Amino acid sequence: MKFAVLVNEGPYQHQASDTAYQFVHAALQAGHDVMRVFFYHDGVNNGTRLTSPPQDDRHIQKRWSDLAAEHKLDLVLCVAACQRRGIVDEDEMKRNGKDADNIAEGFRISGLGQLIEAGIEADRLITFGD
């Protein structure tokens, strides 16, 4: 079955991004297709490569990036939510006149159309948030 996942909460906030990760991991293990994970609102904070959690804690961003590399996952950050929160790729860095970018490996920035498309194309869209 084809799944799409929406993550509306930031990492280390409550539990939603952890639950979303565990769900996607289990879905992939069961042989399902996860066509896209869309990060919206504070969820875009999952996609900054500048986080350095303590060594004995889970590294939420790295966990997503590793899963994306292993399973060719499409991890999409909402562009408007990113601009508000300072999540920037190279194009957005140039477009907004910033001196650095901070998007993590395996993530890309795009628009809400990607969420709509996922909702239409996937058999199930599962939302995780606060």
Next chain:
Amino acid sequence: MSTLNIVNKSPFEKRTLEQCLKRVGDGDSVLLIEDASICAVAGTAYQDQLNATAELTKLYVLQPDLDARGFTDAKLLEPVQCVDYTGFVELVAQHDRVHSWL
């Protein structure tokens, strides 16, 4: 059309569980995850409401979230079934729709 209703907050914090239980229909299911998992434990103020709901709908709780809260060996409500993340994925696939009560 069957719906899987996912509730993730304690009813002592938010009203999403009550709102959900009022609206579930015949053949639907309710999955308690994260802080909502504590309602699966017997003896809370929501016990009667959940037991009444279970006459029409199936009730599930995410076991890892119970474990994380120290309720591994707690007595659960009789109609509640425990699932792990694999079971969570199966529930999503088995139902026609999924609704997260946020």
